[in-house]
Amino acid sequence: MKRIVILISGRGSNMQAILEAKLPVQVAAVIANKEDAGGLQTAASLGIATAVLSHKGYPSREAFDADLARLIDSYQPDLVVLAGFMRILSEGFVRHYENRMINIHPSLLPAFTGLSTHARAIQEGVKVHGCSVHFVTPELDHGPIICQAVVPVLDDDTEDTLSKRVLVCEHQIYPQAVRWFAEGRLSVEGNRVRVANHADIQAHSLIVPRD
Ligand code: GAR
Numbered sequence: 001m002k003r004i005v006i007l008i009s010g011r012g013s014n015m016q017a018i019l020e021a022k023l024p025v026q027v028a029a030v031i032a033n034k035e036d037a038g039g040l041q042t043a044a045s046l047g048i049a050t051a052v053l054s055h056k057g058y059p060s061r062e063a064f065d066a067d068l069a070r071l072i073d074s075y076q077p078d079l080v081v082l083a084g085f086m087r088i089l090s091e092g093f094v095r096h097y098e099n100r101m102i103n104i105h106p107s108l109l110p111a112f113t114g115l116s117t118h119a120r121a122i123q124e125g126v127k128v129h130g131c132s133v134h135f136v137t138p139e140l141d142h143g144p145i146i147c148q149a150v151v152p153v154l155d156d157d158t159e160d161t162l163s164k165r166v167l168v169c170e171h172q173i174y175p176q177a178v179r180w181f182a183e184g185r186l187s188v189e190g191n192r193v194r195v196a197n198h199a200d201i202q203a204h205s206l207i208v209p210r211d
Pocket of ligand 1: 008009010011012013014015039083084085086104105106114115141167170
């Protein structure tokens, strides 16, 4: 069975969705860079090993990332799962986990990389928004996209209501993507990811708003 390590910085709701999905993986550990990350307690209560490595006090990003990689590798994961791990990663760290580290981002990449994605989507007036699971490459919030989920942006949406609608989708697509990896169904060809044996895609459009 494939082993995964999950990295978090905060509440860990995506981590929880993965842990509760009963996937054919062994979750070797949940690691946080903040000792008050709420997800640590959730993981511990579900019987998962936890560890904290604070980035504070490190002289450089590279020095922290080197120690983080050592900690991750001590659990011998096949896949590193970033679940709200709010750190910019050094190139060496990313290359070390090439094709074996994935991330979830709350936007339809490559739109709205970075922070405050929901507020910026509302500000820009887009009519659809969503979330993306992707392999991690050195460029922030880029990398081959495994799957995306789309939600409408409603006239009275606030950052809060829109983020909640997207989060429901995050909790659906992230466990699914981890399972695909575990089942060996993902292949990366350049910037495109193919998913073997996925369900038929209903090729109808989401038009927002409709007449
Ligand atoms: C999620 O919305 C995730 O997509 C986002 O942080 C949140 C973490 O929530 N990640 C990023 O913005 C990464 N660039 P969670 O801790 O409840 O999973």
